[in-house]
Amino acid sequence: MNIIEARKICKSFGGISAVSDVDFELRKGEIHSIIGENGAGKSTFIKMISGDYIADSGTITFEGREVKLTRPEDATSLGIRTIYQEFNLIPTMSVAENIFLGDLPLKNKVVSWPEMYQKAHDLLARLGVNIDSRKNVSELTVAEQQMVEICKALSKDMKVLILDEPTAALNENESQKLFTLIRTLSSQGVSIVYISHYLNEIMDISERISVFRDGKKVTTVNKEDTKVSDLVTYIVGHEMGHQYKERQVEFGATILEVNSISNNYLTDITFQVKSKEIVGLYGLLGAGQLEICRTLFGDLPINSGEVKINNKSVAISSPIEAMKNGIGLVPSDRKNEGLMMNMSVGVNSTFSGTYLRSKHGVIDFAKEREVFEKLKQDVQIKTTGYNQNITDLSGGNQQKTLISRWMDYDSSVLILADPTRGVDIGAKSEIYDLLYDFCNLGKAVLFMSSDLPEVLGVADRLILFSDGRILTECNCNEVSQADVLNLLNASEEQSEETVAS
Ligand SMILES: Nc1ncnc2c1ncn2[C@@H]1O[C@H](COP(=O)(O)OP(=O)(O)O)[C@@H](O)[C@H]1O
Numbered sequence: 001m002n003i004i005e006a007r008k009i010c011k012s013f014g015g016i017s018a019v020s021d022v023d024f025e026l027r028k029g030e031i032h033s034i035i036g037e038n039g040a041g042k043s044t045f046i047k048m049i050s051g052d053y054i055a056d057s058g059t060i061t062f063e064g065r066e067v068k069l070t071r072p073e074d075a076t077s078l079g080i081r082t083i084y085q086e087f088n089l090i091p092t093m094s095v096a097e098n099i100f101l102g103d104l105p106l107k108n109k110v111v112s113w114p115e116m117y118q119k120a121h122d123l124l125a126r127l128g129v130n131i132d133s134r135k136n137v138s139e140l141t142v143a144e145q146q147m148v149e150i151c152k153a154l155s156k157d158m159k160v161l162i163l164d165e166p167t168a169a170l171n172e173n174e175s176q177k178l179f180t181l182i183r184t185l186s187s188q189g190v191s192i193v194y195i196s197h198y199l200n201e202i203m204d205i206s207e208r209i210s211v212f213r214d215g216k217k218v219t220t221v222n223k224e225d226t227k228v229s230d231l232v233t234y235i236v237g238h239e240m241g242h243q244y245k246e247r248q249v250e251f252g253a254t255i256l257e258v259n260s261i262s263n264n265y266l267t268d269i270t271f272q273v274k275s276k277e278i279v280g281l282y283g284l285l286g287a288g289q290l291e292i293c294r295t296l297f298g299d300l301p302i303n304s305g306e307v308k309i310n311n312k313s314v315a316i317s318s319p320i321e322a323m324k325n326g327i328g329l330v331p332s333d334r335k336n337e338g339l340m341m342n343m344s345v346g347v348n349s350t351f352s353g354t355y356l357r358s359k360h361g362v363i364d365f366a367k368e369r370e371v372f373e374k375l376k377q378d379v380q381i382k383t384t385g386y387n388q389n390i391t392d393l394s395g396g397n398q399q400k401t402l403i404s405r406w407m408d409y410d411s412s413v414l415i416l417a418d419p420t421r422g423v424d425i426g427a428k429s430e431i432y433d434l435l436y437d438f439c440n441l442g443k444a445v446l447f448m449s450s451d452l453p454e455v456l457g458v459a460d461r462l463i464l465f466s467d468g469r470i471l472t473e474c475n476c477n478e479v480s481q482a483d484v485l486n487l488l489n490a491s492e493e494q495s496e497e498t499v500a501s
């Protein structure tokens with residue numbers, strides 16, 4: 001029997017389709033996984049079952065009745081609970097308070113603390129979790145916080161549990177504990193939707209697997225009838241072909257040299273980037289590809305190792321120092337980390353250069369406007385002019401404004417972290433062209449993307465990350481998407497064996 005049936009579900013953001021025509025069934029008590037590349041629409045889809053997003057069209061049936069889920073409360077009142085990667089816990093409160101928040105056990109209108117701690121203890125014990133319910137959440141590990149989230153969900157009547165990439169922040173041992181918990185819940189009749197990138201995990205835990213690609217559900221298969229290599233094929237689909245430009249360039253001298261860098265997120269990272277070269281960075285979520293971008297921009301401290309630019313050892317302990325040494329960053333979260341959202345396009349574009357040009361803090365505004373007019377031409381920013389508010393630009397033009405900042409500043413290394421996320425296809429290819437222009441000036445580019453076809457299509461060389469280390473490097477012309485996924489998968493399998501032995 002199906003507990004949830006979704007029919008022809010669609011959702012677009014600003015005219016761009018994120019999920020289209022998805023049919024999905026969840027059987028009572030089954031563990032049903034959803035897999036697919038980044039951006040395939042997995043999170044958007046489950047957010048519609050959780051009432052976080054309202055579907056543009058389509059129907060959702062719960063226990064045989066059609067339901068309208070317009071707020072998260074609509075889903076929770078049916079017994080649908082979702083655990084996202086970002087938890088909803090209050091760090092300064094105890095485990096027990098978090099579990100029963102909004103529903104504290106009362107005796108004569110007074111919170112009964114001993115009863116609350118005992119009830120929390122019992123719930124945790126039921127999940128086989130050994131956490132002191134009086135502890136503050138801030139003292140827990142990520143894995144423990146996740147267990148508390150699940151407990152919180154269990155404290156009310158739970159029929160469906162949805163987990164969106166729950167193991168990305170867990171180690172192997174913690175993941176195994178989570179799986180045991182998921183199996184227990186499933187045997188108690190709870191239906192589970194499980195999203196993950198780790199294919200071995202998926203093969204381990206699921207009964208059925210649905211694959212998403214480009215906002216559509218490609219297929220739903222039984223685990224028994226499926227091999228990992230089949231899953232890779234479904235995820236990738238047909239190879240993308242010639243959507244990206246062929247680049248014929250002679251690289252120049254080495255510009256960026258990273259020697260044996262380690263910190264809390266990275267271990268022994270060593271690589272070089274030459275003049276005119278685009279080096280792609282890829283890995284599963286949290287594998288180190290984003291962390292190296294942040295480290296090189298002075299956003300994460302370096303514990304050991306050395307960075308050289310143009311053969312000179314440089315200190316990068318802050319973004320300002322990174323900038324002074326010729327490193328620019330275009331972050332994925334352009335709204336929070338890159339752009340100054342209430343300022344003009346002009347200020348956002350010339351911001352870094354203004355800093356260099358100003359003398360004793362005095363800015364020559366006529367000069368700044370002149371600089372902006374040239375950048376606007378070079379980068380083709382579609383704007384009414386210097387004074388237009390940045391928020392009025394499309395995502396693609398906002399991103400071009402950010403890139404223009406580093407062209408103005410004359411940086412020798414440009415780092416881009418998922419620069420085309422949420423950008424339409426036309427603006428994407430304009431952004432790629434800007435990267436090529438930037439390279440052709442003799443500079444070096446680091447291009448991190450969570451879109452595998454994109455990073456293979458745009459970069460010359462690819463560095464693969466796994467578990468905070470460099471797994472391997474390859475020439476982008478010589479590997480396919482399936483090769484890369486198989487490589488990552490093999491490394492995952494190996495690390496599992498190491499833990500087991
Ligand atoms: N809030 C949002 N605003 C704009 N675009 C979004 C938003 N959420 C997701 N998208 C876009 O929808 C697509 C699907 O994203 P998502 O559901 O997060 O994929 P997945 O979870 O499979 O990685 C992506 O192209 C993403 O950029």
Ligand SMILES: [Mg+2]
Nearest residue numbers: 042043044164
């Ligand atoms: Mg997601």
